[in-house]
Each structure stands twice: as structure tokens, then as C-alpha cells.
Amino acid sequence: MKLTHIIPLLTLATAVYAAPQTFDFKDPKGVNNAVFKLDAPLESINGSASGISGTVSFDPENPSATAGKIVVASDSLTVPNPMQKEHLHSANWLDTAKYPEITFEAKSLANVKTDANITTADATGTFTLHGVSKELTVPIKLTFLKDKLSARVPNLKGDLLVIRANFVINREDFNIQKGQYEDKVSPTIDLSLSIAGASPAK
Amino acid sequence: MKRILQILAMLMLLAAGTTWLVTGANRGWTKTSVAVKTLDPVTEIEGITYQKKFLPGVDFLGAAFGGAALFAGASFFFRNKQRQTTRQ
Numbered sequence: 001m002k003l004t005h006i007i008p009l010l011t012l013a014t015a016v017y018a019a020p021q022t023f024d025f026k027d028p029k030g031v032n033n034a035v036f037k038l039d040a041p042l043e044s045i046n047g048s049a050s051g052i053s054g055t056v057s058f059d060p061e062n063p064s065a066t067a068g069k070i071v072v073a074s075d076s077l078t079v080p081n082p083m084q085k086e087h088l089h090s091a092n093w094l095d096t097a098k099y100p101e102i103t104f105e106a107k108s109l110a111n112v113k114t115d116a117n118i119t120t121a122d123a124t125g126t127f128t129l130h131g132v133s134k135e136l137t138v139p140i141k142l143t144f145l146k147d148k149l150s151a152r153v154p155n156l157k158g159d160l161l162v163i164r165a166n167f168v169i170n171r172e173d174f175n176i177q178k179g180q181y182e183d184k185v186s187p188t189i190d191l192s193l194s195i196a197g198a199s200p201a202k
Numbered sequence: 203m204k205r206i207l208q209i210l211a212m213l214m215l216l217a218a219g220t221t222w223l224v225t226g227a228n229r230g231w232t233k234t235s236v237a238v239k240t241l242d243p244v245t246e247i248e249g250i251t252y253q254k255k256f257l258p259g260v261d262f263l264g265a266a267f268g269g270a271a272l273f274a275g276a277s278f279f280f281r282n283k284q285r286q287t288t289r290q
């Protein structure tokens with residue numbers, strides 16, 4: 001084979017290898033979760049949401065080009081106290097019937113640092129909660145697990161991408177009981193996202 | 203009747219206090235489920251599931267104290283039985 005034939009083939013192979021992969025965050029194992037915490041006088045209100053979906057485009061060769069959208073189903077938010085859960089879902093607080101989704105759509109990454117398979121960055125995007133959209137910059141950690149999909153889902157080859165993010169939002173910014181009950185429930189909400197997405201090999 | 207109400211109040215207090223202590227003396231709100239964390243070995247994500255479990259809190263104790271106070275208060279509306287004494 002001539003060199004003139006090899007070069008285009010190598011270029012094509014590199015392009016295919018370097019192409020961004022799409023990771024689906026609908027986890028069949030149900031492990032993906034978003035944890036929230038609000039301080040309150042007697043004890044903090046701790047809960048989690050498991051209804052997570054969305055897709056993220058990630059290129060292991062170029063992590064700074066990462067973009068995508070993560071969706072949390074509002075009605076999957078759970079707290080161990082049934083009355084608190086009822087209040088949380090009610091029209092007075094999150095109004096999950098009217099606003100069924102909480103979303104974060106990442107548009108750009110800054111301060112990207114990659115060490116082996118781990119990338120840290122500040123993701124800027126649109127966070128939508130309770131029908132209100134705000135631009136947020138969130139510190140994220142991406143862990144690329146090459147060929148690890150089969151370890152989670154037998155007979156399915158591919159890669160995994162783990163995303164972790166911890167950030168704080170102000171409920172007033174999203175019109176959630178603005179200026180109300182601040183002595184009973186903290187105006188800030190701590191959010192922690194731990195999710196894994198799968199990209200099956202084609 | 204007075205005595206019955208007082209005994210009911212005492213039993214209510216004892217039962218609630220014992221239940222609260224036995225289930226771990228939870229000083230928060232009453233819970234009907236508890237979060238159970240399991241580590242996914244591949245992704246190292248801590249998955250959270252909820253197991254149904256009744257965990258009485260201070261509101262449960264408060265309700266029991268309130269109920270006991272009602273019974274005890276109601277007992278004051280009843281008079282003691284007059285003891286019949288026979289003199290010879």
C-alpha cells in the first residue's frame with residue numbers, strides 16, 4: 001500500500017476516533033441521582049431525585065467541547081417525611097404538576113483541566129427550575145471510563161462518562177416562596193449531582 | 203372513669219416514649235422511609251434508594267404528649283367515686 005493511500009486512511013481513523021461521543025444518562029441501574037439539602041431549624045431537609053435523563057456530547061480528545069442537557073423529573077424528588085414531600089411537590093413550592101422538569105443545559109466549558117481520564121471544568125449553561133431559567137456556572141468533574149459499559153451492562157460494549165457537580169442556588173431566584181419562610185427553610189439549596197451516562201459502541 | 207382516663211394518658215405516654223426510644227430516639231421529624239446508599243463499583247456513584255420504615259420523631263412525641271394531656275385534662279371533669287363507709 002502506497003503512502004498516499006495510508007495518509008488519508010490514518011486521517012479518517014483519527015477523525016473517527018476523535019469524534020465526540022453521545023452519552024445517554026437514562027440509567028437502567030437507577031443509580032444516577034441528584035441530592036438536595038435545605039437547612040431548617042429542627043433538622044435539614046435532605047432529599048434526592050432519581051428520575052434523570054438527558055444526553056451529553058463528550059470528546060475524550062477534546063473535553064472542552066463538552067455540551068449537553070440533563071433533565072431531572074420534578075416528581076421524582078423524594079424526602080423521607082411524607083408531609084414535607086407533599087409540600088415540596090405542591091403548587092406553593094415546586095409545583096411539579098405545572099413544571100415537570102428541572103434542567104441544566106451546558107453550553108460552554110471554561111478552566112478545563114484534564115489529568116488522565118478525569119477532567120475538571122466550570123460549565124456555563126441554563127438552569128431551569130420552577131419555570132424560571134437562569135444562566136449558571138457550575139464546577140463539574142467528568143470521569144471518562146473507556147470500555148467500562150460492559151462492567152455495568154453485560155453484553156453491551158462501550159464507554160461510560162461520570163459527571164459530578166456540587167453547587168448552590170437561591171430559591172428566591174427561581175420564584176420558590178420568594179421572601180417567605182426564611183426562618184423555617186433556608187433560602188439557599190445545596191445541590192449535588194452524581195450521574196453516569198453510557199455510550200454503546202457502534 | 204377518672205381513673206381510666208388517667209391510665210390511658212399514662213399508657214399513651216409510655217407507649218409513645220418507648221416506641222421513640224426503641225426506634226433510635228430520632229430528634230428530627232417523623233419519617234416513613236429511610237435513605238439507603240449503595241456504592242456502584244464501576245462508576246463509584248452512591249445510589250440512593252428508600253426503604254419503608256417508620257421512624258417517629260419529635261412531632262410524634264409531641265402528638266402523643268398532646269393526646270395524653272387531653273386524656274389527663276378530661277379526667278378532671280369526672281369526680282372520684284365516693285367511698286361508702288358503714289359506721290356501726
